[in-house]
Amino acid sequence: MTGADPVLAIDIGGTKMAAGLVEPGGRLASWSQTATPGGLDAEQLWRTLDALLTRVLAEARVDPADGLAGVGTGCGGPMEWPAGRVSPLNIPAWRSFPLRERLQERFPGHPVRLHNDAICMAVGEHWRGAGRGRRTMLGMVVSTGVGGGLVLDGRLINGATGNAGHIGHVVADPEGPACVCGGRGCVEAIARGPALAAWAQAQGWRAGQPSVTAKELADDAAQGHPVGLAALRRAGRALGIAIASATHLCDLEVVAIGGGLAQAGSLLFDPLEGTLRTYVGLDYARDVAVVPAELGQSAGMIGAAALLFAADRYWAGE
Numbered sequence: 001m002t003g004a005d006p007v008l009a010i011d012i013g014g015t016k017m018a019a020g021l022v023e024p025g026g027r028l029a030s031w032s033q034t035a036t037p038g039g040l041d042a043e044q045l046w047r048t049l050d051a052l053l054t055r056v057l058a059e060a061r062v063d064p065a066d067g068l069a070g071v072g073t074g075c076g077g078p079m080e081w082p083a084g085r086v087s088p089l090n091i092p093a094w095r096s097f098p099l100r101e102r103l104q105e106r107f108p109g110h111p112v113r114l115h116n117d118a119i120c121m122a123v124g125e126h127w128r129g130a131g132r133g134r135r136t137m138l139g140m141v142v143s144t145g146v147g148g149g150l151v152l153d154g155r156l157i158n159g160a161t162g163n164a165g166h167i168g169h170v171v172a173d174p175e176g177p178a179c180v181c182g183g184r185g186c187v188e189a190i191a192r193g194p195a196l197a198a199w200a201q202a203q204g205w206r207a208g209q210p211s212v213t214a215k216e217l218a219d220d221a222a223q224g225h226p227v228g229l230a231a232l233r234r235a236g237r238a239l240g241i242a243i244a245s246a247t248h249l250c251d252l253e254v255v256a257i258g259g260g261l262a263q264a265g266s267l268l269f270d271p272l273e274g275t276l277r278t279y280v281g282l283d284y285a286r287d288v289a290v291v292p293a294e295l296g297q298s299a300g301m302i303g304a305a306a307l308l309f310a311a312d313r314y315w316a317g318e
Contacts (some may be wrong), residue, residue, distance in 0.1 A: 006062070007308050008053065008107070010073040011300035012036070012099075013117055014090025014144035015260070017049055019056045020298070022305035024069070026128040028298045030060045036091060045093045046102060053106070070111040071103055072304035074120030076145060081162025082317030084114040089180050090144050113307040113315055117141065117300050119165060121258055121293065122149025123156055123314045124303030129294040130256040138252050139293070140167060141300075142239065142268075143259035146188040149303075152250060156314045167246055168192070172238035187242045191235035193261055200231040218264040232264055233271040240275025247276075247285045258293030265292075 006021040006029060013036065020031025034052050037045070057064055076088030084100020100114045115123075122131075122139025131137035131151065140148045146168030150157045157164045168188035169181050176185030177195065189195055193214030205220070205227040206212050221228030243255055261268060273290060280286055293299050307315045 005067055005069040007069050007305035008057070008062075008064070008071045009301035009304040010049075010053070010071070010075075010103075011117055011120065011304060012049070012073070012075040012088070012091075013141075013300075014076055014088065017052055018297070018301060019052050020301050021056065021060050021062060022072075022302055022309075024309055026302055026305070026309070028301060030056065031298070031301065032056050032059070040093055042093050042095075042097050045091070046097075050106065064107055064110075068107070068110055070113070070308045071107050072120075072307045073099070073103060073112070073114040074117035074300045074304045075099060075114060077116040077118075077147065077166065078161075078163055079114075079116065081115065081158070082113075084112075086114075111308060113304075113311075113317060115304070115307060115317075116147060116149065116163065116166075118145075118147025118168075119149035119156065120301075120303035120307070121147075121299040122151060122165065122256070122303065123306045124295050124299040124301070125256040125258070125293050126151045126156075127306040127310055127314070128302055129299060130291050131254050134253045136250065136252050137254045137256060138165065138167065138243070138246055138250070139299075140239075140243075140255060140257045141259040142191055142193075142235070142257060142261040144193055146186075146192050146239075146259075150250065154313060156316075158316055162317075167242050170242040170245060172241045176238075187238050190238040191261070196231050196235055196261070199234065200227050203227045203230070205231075214261055215263075218261070218267065221264065221267050229267065232267045235261065236268050236271030236273075237275045239268075240272045241279055243272070243288075243290060244276050244279035244285070247280055247288045248282060251284060252288050255288060255290045256293045257290065258296065258299050262292055 150165035179189035
């Protein structure tokens with residue numbers, strides 16, 4: 001290992017697994033991804049991830065024995081942190097799966113650091129993206145699930161169990177739909193992609209069609225479909241309410257939003273912004289900026305690498 005060696009960065013979500021090599025300056029040098037398969041048991045899912053990591057290293061001609069600075073990983077939560085036993089709500093095959101331990105066994109002699117995938121996205125955006133140079137920010141992922149990570153006074157906030165910033169389970173509508181977490185009316189229950197598509201189908205959009213996606217819903221909304229537009233307004237409203245509360249609580253400067261649904265652009269951000277401005281009443285909260293994540297789909301991997309390259313700000317696990 002040298003000072004120029006990359007980190008093997010991993011991003012595991014309910015829709016896809018991605019892995020890449022991130023250089024010390026934060027550049028994603030190479031990467032690959034695969035769908036997160038359903039219907040597998042825990043060990044089969046681990047083998048899918050292991051095959052992806054093997055392919056990324058082989059294609060980049062990196063010897064894992066002496067060519068890595070370490071391994072950084074973001075995975076859907078919740079999880080036992082810093083032990084890295086993961087129980088992602090959207091990956092039912094893994095319940096208390098010892099992911100950090102398995103990666104340590106796979107890459108002996110290298111530091112292995114693991115955090116929530118949305119936290120890694122937030123770290124990436126603060127380190128090299130939309131929050132660069134800001135003291136206080138919230139990073140959000142709006143995709144298969146809704147999660148977040150919180151940076152206050154320039155440092156990542158972990159919370160008592162490593163799950164701080166999980167804005168997806170802030171209640172946006174107490175009378176809203178049941179959430180997979182056991183609560184009701186959570187932002188995730190309303191705004192995550194699969195829930196949004198299911199709501200739209202119940203309103204008559206592509207009724208009876210199997211396997212519809214939030215991307216298809218957003219595409220139809222862009223063509224003016226009234227249910228698609230209503231669905232994105234619904235998601236934007238829930239996100240705006242939650243962000244208003246978080247801004248009052250944490251005195252945020254910027255909120256960076258990434259994930260698949262963020263690709264809907266103004267169809268999502270306009271109703272979000274309108275709702276946010278309705279609910280932020282205190283003077284200090286009115287200047288908060290809500291922006292798309294600058295790093296796109298690579299934010300989680302870049303943030304996972306920052307757990308090693310910028311550990312003084314983003315890692316307190318040991």
